[in-house]
Amino acid sequence: MPHQAEALDPPAADRKKEQVAAVTTDRDAGKGPDMHAFWHSSSHVLAHAVKRLWPATKLAIGPAIENGFYYDFDREGGFSTEDLEAIEREMAKIVKANYKIERFTLPREEALALIREQDEPYKLEMVEALPEGEEISFYRQGDFTDLCAGPHVRYTRQIRAFKLTSVSGAYWHGDEKNKMLTRIYGISFPTRKELEDYLALLEEAKARDHRKLGRELELFLLSEAGPGFPFLLPKGVVLKDLLVDYWKKLHYEAGYVLIQTPMILSRKLWEESGHWDHYQDNMYTVTIDQEDYAVKPMNCPGAMLVFRSKPHSYRDLPIRMGELGLVHRHEKSGTLHGLMRVRAFTQDDAHLFMTPDQMADEIAGIVRLIHGLYTGFGFDYSVELSTRPDKAMGSVEDWTRAEGILAGVLDKLGTPYTVNEGDGAFYGPKIDFHIRDALGRSWQCGTVQLDFQMPQRFELEYTGSDGEKHRPIVVHRVAYGALERFMAILIEHFAGKFPLWLSPEQVRVLSISQQNAPYAEELLAALKEAGLRAELDLRDEKIGYKIREAQLAKVPYMLIVGDKETEGGTVSVRSRDRGDLGTLSLADFLARAEEEQASRA
């Protein structure tokens, strides 16, 4: 049966996996019973409980999502925390009663009659949207019957362990012009143990929250003075610079050139690029000498101007033009989230200009570059190919050819990928890279997009071997995505315990008592000389206290120096992760540190 499933489940459910708070684990996928049906049934139990407690509540939709389920209700005043507790108690009764979950179908007209009788306007709207002659399926458990495509588990008793996790507003059909409904989220499992494990995972995610660690580790600052505009603190700048250095090294090796384009550019340019018409709501504008300007929300137009600044021969191509560009976008206030979602961020952008027959090689080069970049952090990743959306520019033939080339490159490289039909940008198909972090969450970072729009709007051209003018192919890509966001992902992935090469402070020298200070200072100088980022703690505190502070600051190595070390000219090494490593000569320690940094482990 083609299904109400599609009509009932908003597309947002599929995107859930990308969301900031979403937590997925490999453990959840594919094991045990079919969790989709399980969670879907759980949402019915939720709706059943709500209808029992407040019969006047209207039901909208209640699908399973990546992690659990929700149900949207229309109820005056919404639901309070106390209401949730009452609902959970009622759900427990429904589970305990162990109703059989039965499916039945009705012809469309009879289905409409039943729903009218139930007085469920949202359900009515859904069925009315279905084609004539369709058989409509319903599921019944005890005194509760809901329009639903299923599938479901067989008995309510199967849903032994559940928890309602949050309440939020959500628009009917996800459209803000529609009425705001109240959405109740929940999670459930066949056993108590699984629920506890899941809740523990949520706790772990909370403990790793980059906003908390960012403050504790003094990496960045968020201030009311600039909502969505993060301040980087000294240690945050060190981290960012490390990401930039690594990025530049890989890019120069891959034959890129780097540019920097202005932050503020004339309205005329944004009109030419199309942003003034299509992106103005997200742009910050200023008036300078009675002329309109905009702060760049994207780097593309600047790069196009650089390309167009002189004539090009096919012999110049490909040109791989990178830019670490700080862009500003007026994101809606409710979407801001730490460093993950901000209004000013640094894109590790690049625009590649090429001839059509260079496409396959260039795209392969980008995929390899991104692969190399991610593996340097130990990240595993997955790849998605997004194809032509309904409203797209460019001919269908161009799209098909371009999609074929993207897919061909991935196939040839042996990169596994999934296809998202119709999910490409209107100006070209794209490949997305999703990295998987230590908690099993996935984050979209890199994207490679063919751009059919910019070359045309900016009338870019090069002279071919035939002496004629040709329009170059432009590929637009990012690897980190946004540096600030990538930093946030790293913070959470490592729980603030960065590997040695990424630690803003790599070594801290701790003196045991005052008479060891001169030797400690000598050591500090030697460490710095060796290129390590080292600090010194000479305070008159007990060594246990200093160790505790260094440990909380998550410094990878502590060098403890007392009389013994001063006399022997050695260092006592303590590792953040492995504890006391004993006494080493400074040379030995430096050699080890160098090796560890080189391995990026």
Added chain:
RNA sequence: GCCGAAGUGGCUCAGCGGUAGAGCAAUUCACUCGUAAUGAAUAGGUCGUGAGUUCGAUUCUCACCUUCGGCUCCA
């Protein structure tokens, strides 16, 4: 932007119609110390902002700002 919740010293939080309190951090003093917290003392807050109610507001009401959980959007 929308729905819901919250904003009290640097941090974590208590309090509440009669103009604020703890722990940690900070500062000072003493201790000179061997692998995750030595002790004592001191200082620090127009209780997010602005109105209103009241004899009196941090406390009640409203508006706004910011943050948090979602929706939406996305790097």
